[in-house]
Amino acid sequence: MSFTLGIIDIVVIIGIFQGLFLTLVLQRINNTNKEANRILSILILICTVMLVGRVLMLRFFSEWIFQWSIIFDVILFLFGPMFYLYTSKLLLKEQDRSTLSVWHYLPVCCALIAALYYVVSYTPSEYFQAFRAGDLNLMFHAWLVAGILSNFYYLIRSFQLIRSFRREEKHNFSFEQNPLTFLTLFHCSILLILVVWIFSYVNSMWLDNYNVYIGYDVLWIAIPVFIYVIGYYSLKQPELFRIVLDKKTSDVKERLPRGEAQLLKDKLDSLMLNEQVYLQNDLTLGDVAKQLHTSTHNVSWVLNTIYGTSFYDFINGYRIREFIQKIDNKEHLTQTILALSMDVGFNSKSTFNKAFKETMKDTPSNFIKKHTAA
DSSP states (O other), X not given: OOOOOOHHHHHHHHHHHHHHHHHHHHHHOOSSOHHXXXXXXXXXXXXXXXXXXXXXXXXXXXXXXXXXXXXXXXXHHHHHHHHHHHHHHHHBOTTTTOSOOGGGGHHHHHHHHHHHHHHHHSOHHHHHHHHHHTTTHHHHHHHHHXXXXXXXXXXXXXXXXXXXXXXXXXXXXXXXXXXXXXXXXXXXXXXXXXXXXHHHHIIIIISOOOOSSSSHHHHHHHHHHHHHHHHHHHHHOOOOOOBOOOOOOTTGGGSSOHHHHHHHHHHHHHIIIIIOGGGOTTOBHHHHHHHHTSOHHHHHHHIIIIIOSOHHHHHHHHHHHHHHHHHHTTXXXXXXXXXXXXXXXXXXXXXXXXXXXXXXXXXXXXXXXXXXXX
């Protein structure tokens, strides 16, 4: 019996070994995102099991393997809750939606019960003949549609978490977090895989067509590539500063008495001018609140109500003024713009350029040319 491997087979097999390797490595990382990486390792293991099922189905086909392959399909209903949980673990603090209730796992339990029913009720030969006769078409259609809808539901919820995080980020941090870009790309990759999955399903099941460029083969290549990129990037990904989702209260306009609010404002101004805490490039709202001996909600309320700004814009405003002072002192003649931006508290060139343009309505280089020419 001859046995040959195509390109897709090689990619899939490599993906299996890489998936097993990353699953073990992510479990042993202790320095960053420990809980989130534990969930990610389960996600990668899920993808790896799916790839194993694919190899067994196409290279070692038998009626027995074909019948039991339905067990592998149960994994489709577990993937959605797991990547939503991964998103939650990365973005939110423990007290805010870091676990999932039992009902989130009911679809996978129902799918497992249905799969076991078809395994127990049919012999391998009866199951294969029922499939060829079209008697199982309704079951397969319902299974695929339910799997697609389940994954889309959790993908939408994950995107909502990212959107909520971005909305709250400016109220909690004085910098933008690069891992958030990774997380967005992570979810966009899943979205792309789901789109290919839907196209393949509609094209093959309903239109009776096959597209070599956008079909199941492409989907099976996408999964191991997804494993490589996400897994390896996570090995070096810095830990995100997590947040607690803001709970709006009815007393937001009168949170502090006028005298207490003014006192907190004065202490905040003094902290900026005298201590220059804005020079700390990883400064957070919690850091400021701790130095003022008050709560983050009080500081945020003062910023929003009295200053009419976010924590991000408030801190970066001081940094930009410090940067302009350095330009006035001619320091740009001996140091690069990037070096000066780091000196005043910015942690990346992109964050500095964005904040400077929003505040000064000009780029740093153009501003320097106009400022020094005046």
